[in-house]
Amino acid sequence: MGWSEYERAWRQDDFVLDPTHITLFIGEAGIDGDTFKNKYLMDQFGIQINKTSRNTVLFMTNIGTTRSAIAFLISVLLKIARQLEDEKKAFNQTEYELHEQKVYSLCKDLPPLPDFSAFHPRFTPYPGLPAGDIRSAYFLAYKEEECEYMRLDGTLERAIESGWQVVSTSFIIPYPPGFPILVPRQIISEEILTFLKKLDVKEIHGYRPDIDRAAGLQNASTRRRHRSW
Secondary structure: OOHHHHHHHHHHOOOOOOOOEEEEEOHHHOOOHHHHHHHHHHHHHOOOOOEEOOOEEEEEOOOOOOHHHHHHHHHHHHHHHHHHHHHHHOOOHHHHHHHHHHHHHHHOOOOOOOOOOOEOHHHOOOOOOOOOOHHHHHHHOOOHHHOOOOOOOOHHHHHHHOOOOOEOOOOEEEEOOOOOOEOOOEEOOHHHHHHHHHOOOOEEEOOOOOOOOOOOOOOHHHOOOOOEO
């Protein structure tokens, strides 16, 4: 509603949007946040930002931000918009269809964010409450004999389908945007697994697909029922 309502909103509303943070939705350009940050803002114009999501980028201003900096940012965004329009005009039919598929993926085909599942009963210190003892779970992960490496290539899915309660050994954080999907000793549900498989991000912190599944496995006769990821 404009700046005239800002102070009243800040005092009385249940939540407010920080006016110093500017979220730019870029899904309809067919570009993910990480690509927009690196390929367009940084490589072409030397503009550095830290926060991105699957289809947005976040610009954060502060008391040191000048009018000229904002003017430069606006001019850069106009140049990028023209560049993208020119590129789209030059698409052949196949390129146009691929572009539309990317736009649909970023704007419509969004994986549903899963609800928190539960902590494994071994790590719920207060019976009847959903709280979890993350501290002991976190340090238990340092014991290799307690852990088993599992991948998203079907290994983890088959374990869950067979009835195992698979629990995470660490924080599992897709980047971008960089918020945890799993915390230590949280049970990995089918909904969480589906979400992780549908993500098209470059990094998932805490997930090590480069480690061979055989590493860290115990002999079949000594495997524990509480599998870890």
